[in-house]
Amino acid sequence: MKTSDFDYPLPLERIAQTPVEPRHNSRLMVLRRDRTEIEHTVFYRVGEYLNPGDLLVINRTRVIPARIYALKTTGGRVELLLLRREDETTWEALVGGKGLLAGKRVTIPNGPQAEVIEVLEGSRRRIRFSAPVEGYLPSIGQMPLPPYIHTHLENQERYQTVYADRPGSAAAPTAGLHFTPELMGQLREQGVRFAEVTLHVGLDTFAPVTEDDPGEHKIHTEWCELNPETADLINATRKAGRRIIAVGTTSVRTLESAAQKAASGDAVAPFCGPTSIFILPGYTFGAVDGMITNFHLPKSTLIMLVSAFAGRERILAAYQEAIRLEYRFFSFGDAMLLL
The missing domain is CATH 3.40.1780.10 (QueA-like)
Structure with a gap:
């Protein structure tokens, strides 16, 4: 096979x-x-x-509206796509953006801070937020439609x-x-x-x-x-x-x-x-x-x-x-x- x-x-x-x-x-x-x-x-x-x-x-x-846009300390824009909640403040996520290695912090406008605590396979990262992020998602998150859908929902x-x-x-x-x-x-x-x-x-x-x-x-x-x-x-x-x-x-x-x-x-x-x-x-x-x-x-x-x-x-x-x-x-x- x-x-x-x-x-x-x-x-x-x-x-x-x-x-x-x-x-x-x-x-x-x-x-x-x-x-x-x-x-x-x-x-x-x-x-x-x-x-x-x-x-x-x-x-x-x-x-969940799991796609979040954040800013690096340099001002560069990065994307976090939450995949799996591990505990109250820790998530596994896909990241879009360069230099997101362990120890890097990003700021989410109108949301908590986030820190990369572990580099996983590929673009996966373990992320720890400064506060539980779920309550912020309705205002800071976007619906993660599949990449083959190009029409706005x-x-x-x-x-x-x-x-x-x-x-x-x-x-x-x-x-x-x-x-x-x-x-x-x-x-x-x-x-x-x-x-x-x-x-x-x-x-x-x-x-x-x-x-x-x-x-x-x-x-x-x-x-x-x-x-x-x-x-x-x-x-x-x-x-x-x-x-x-x-x-x-x-x-x-x-x-x-x-x-x-x-x-x-x-x-x-x-x-x-x-x-x-x-x-x-x-x-x-x-x-x-x-x-x-x-x-x-x-x-x-x-x-x-x-x-x-x-x-x-x-x-x-x-x-x-x-x-x-x-x-x-x-x-x-x-x-x-x-x-």
Whole structure:
């Protein structure tokens, strides 16, 4: 298996720059693993493919305005992109700007001071703020949209799911962006249930794999939680013979991290902590029976994950069909339902 096996040509015009309105009007491609044909519909009709008792597992994480602009003592401008909170005042961050070595201090206008306390891999740094920075973020921070989105987002809430309420992500769990309160209400009325997990998304999830052998790629850790109440609901769903359907690859990673801790006969165990699970073809899924997901970047860990679930050749063929039919790709793009 090579990283190049997960590459595909994508015309730039297929990268969605703005979200569809309303959210549930995005297109939906349905790929069933036990059938050869591909179905095409719209997302607000996703309930036609779900059964009473099915469980949709959603990620409640909320994107924080994590991009901060600061000034060096020389007056030069630098950028800090917060990735992961380590304690009350310490964060792992990506930095943009020269000379940001250990001991360097920067000033954030209308915010706390910050000091680089450790140089990590590449442009990563461990940063310590003079005061907890979260309370300042609404006024000093900007939403960290992915680098392939070049159009200004007027409504910042469109890069949040409608159920996002646990701040901590550097990027949105984009499969959940297609849900509206109205659609979720309709699904509940037909007997589909929802379970909630949290995984705070890091930017590495979307980065391409640069090693020739994907097995040599080091995936960075992300914090996730699946609480005992959710574990009971998931296990009851599995024992009742109903399907567990992850909304997004972040929910997949949380579920499968929890599955690795499960006792015999259970799908998952409660789990809280960092996960570095890397799902490649050949992986045996322990908790996930289906997933809702967007169309992912070439050579990314995410296209490898969906290939592990539905097969590499089938996924790449489906992507080519999506390009032919002018589906929209990536964060603000259309959706796939894999069953």
